[in-house]
Amino acid sequence: MHEFSLASEVLKIAQREAEKNMVRSVSEITIEVGNISGVEVETLKSALGLISEGSILENACLNIVSIKGRGICLNCELEFEMNQRIDTCPKCNSFPSEIRGGNEFRVVSLLTEEE
Amino acid sequence: MCETCGCDNDGFKIHDPQHIHDHNHSHGDEHHHPDDHSHQRVINLNLDILSGNNLTAAMNRRFLEGRKALCLNMVSSPGSGKTTILEKTINHLIASRKLYVIEGDQQSLIDTDRIANTGATALQINTGSGCHLDAQMIESALNKLEIESNSVLFIENVGNLVCPALFDLGEYKRVIVISVTEGEDKPLKYPYIFESSHLCLVNKSDLLPYVDFRTEQLIKNARVVNPDLEFISLSAKTGEGMQFWYEWILRQVDLATITDRSFDKKKLSGI
Numbered sequence: 001m002h003e004f005s006l007a008s009e010v011l012k013i014a015q016r017e018a019e020k021n022m023v024r025s026v027s028e029i030t031i032e033v034g035n036i037s038g039v040e041v042e043t044l045k046s047a048l049g050l051i052s053e054g055s056i057l058e059n060a061c062l063n064i065v066s067i068k069g070r071g072i073c074l075n076c077e078l079e080f081e082m083n084q085r086i087d088t089c090p091k092c093n094s095f096p097s098e099i100r101g102g103n104e105f106r107v108v109s110l111l112t113e114e115e
Numbered sequence: 116m117c118e119t120c121g122c123d124n125d126g127f128k129i130h131d132p133q134h135i136h137d138h139n140h141s142h143g144d145e146h147h148h149p150d151d152h153s154h155q156r157v158i159n160l161n162l163d164i165l166s167g168n169n170l171t172a173a174m175n176r177r178f179l180e181g182r183k184a185l186c187l188n189m190v191s192s193p194g195s196g197k198t199t200i201l202e203k204t205i206n207h208l209i210a211s212r213k214l215y216v217i218e219g220d221q222q223s224l225i226d227t228d229r230i231a232n233t234g235a236t237a238l239q240i241n242t243g244s245g246c247h248l249d250a251q252m253i254e255s256a257l258n259k260l261e262i263e264s265n266s267v268l269f270i271e272n273v274g275n276l277v278c279p280a281l282f283d284l285g286e287y288k289r290v291i292v293i294s295v296t297e298g299e300d301k302p303l304k305y306p307y308i309f310e311s312s313h314l315c316l317v318n319k320s321d322l323l324p325y326v327d328f329r330t331e332q333l334i335k336n337a338r339v340v341n342p343d344l345e346f347i348s349l350s351a352k353t354g355e356g357m358q359f360w361y362e363w364i365l366r367q368v369d370l371a372t373i374t375d376r377s378f379d380k381k382k383l384s385g386i
Contacts (some may be wrong), residue, residue: 002247002278009164017158027155031164038307039283085306086339095339105165110158 003040006105007047010084011055013107018056030109034102036069036085060110069102080086140248168282171250175285178257179268183372185356186268187364188286190308192301193274195294196224196318199351200360201269205233207361212368213266219248220274225272236260247278250285280307287371294319295328302337311339314347316360321350 014026035041041064052058069082073089074097080090082102088095163169179186189197205214214235218226219242227239238260240252248270260270270286272279291312293301296319302309305382309315317330330348337344348361349356 002281005245005247005249005278005282007166009167010166013160013162013164017160021156021158023158025158037369081240085310086303088339096342105163107160107162107164109160112158114154115158 003043003047003085004051004090006039007044007051010032010048010067010107011051011057014060015109018112021112023110023114025113026056027113028061028063028111029107030065030111031041032065032067032104032106032108034067034069034104036082036099036102037044037105038085039105041066049112067104068100071097072100073097098105123327142158165281165283168250171254172285173281175250175253176287179262179285179287181373182262182266183264183370184262184266184268185364185371186270186284186286187347187367188270188272188279188284188289189275189292190272190279190289190312191274191292192276192297195274195292195297196261196351197271197274197292198229200292200316200318200349201271202229202233203351203357204269204361205230205235206363207357208267208364209234210379215260215262215266215268217248217253217260217268217270218272219252221245221273242273246273246275247282248272248284249282253284257310265368265372267364276301276305276308280311281294288313290314290316292318293333295322295326299328299330299333299336302333302340306340309337309344312341312344314345314363317348319345319353320348320355321353 010029010031014029014035018026018088033041033044041104045062048057048062052060069085069087071082071087072079073092073094075094076089076092078091079100080097082097082099087097089097135376171290176186191197191199201216205216207214208214216230216237217236218230218239219240220226220239221242221244223241224239227237230237234272238256240256242248242252253270260268270284289312291308291314293315295317318332323330334346337346345363347356349360
């Protein structure tokens, strides 16, 4: 359940940026989550829903962009899609692979309302 | 999109920080926006959500480096024997150097009391509902501990194979403890914690005759996610294999305290 800590980091970032940019509310927040980043999206959504009450994110839409995991096989150099961190190369079944995508966990942007 | 006239129908208008509102009306409309017209603006961030934790962790790491203190973050599931390993380790090392332990548990002072009996300086962090320690908690613990130079700091993380994996605390090395009663498939079920660790202690080796646990299979599974992981099989109860763990710690003390930064300095001064 580390998603609650992660959600509070998201809220901190939104509050800090809103203050810095002198905006009165956030109407949308876009977050990128890689599918092998170790972050559970549904839990993150629930956590954000709970902790955003009464905050700058209270009325914001949550836009989650899922990033596919990609690995390069270190043995045969095949680039392949990874759905789990432990996926092995589909061609030669070897491991480990070099992770080229899917570890992302970022606040991409805020859509804000101002006077 | 401007909701009054729909003039930017390509989607959300991205304004620059000075907020120059350029509608580009080409149709010569005479319409007026209402006075309370609110403007939307996109603030692009591309900011790692763990960047706050990672920055504090980096500061903790440099602080400990400055004190020439070795910091090891011990992670495991509950009941793998972290505290017993630490008790034995402290008894072995306490004569030669100052030792500190930061204990992370949801509740109670049980582990701190056990560690305090060994003579090491112990500090308990109760995370309450939290399932892991984070870099800010360690930062405030470091402020209280007054770490002496040439010491060793053990962080006993909350017993959990999921959450502590994502949180860098500023440790020099991460040590995962697994006991032979837990099953050799753990690295495949909890890959992140094994991927982020440097050493795997396979504890309770005295129970190997009684359980279906093959150490070679555990090593094979762990190397799927972390080919560089080192392994030491030991029993904190009988003392078997503990010598290899003590020797590993002393090697880390050497590695952590001889960091040569002269190359960085040369680069910075342009030599």
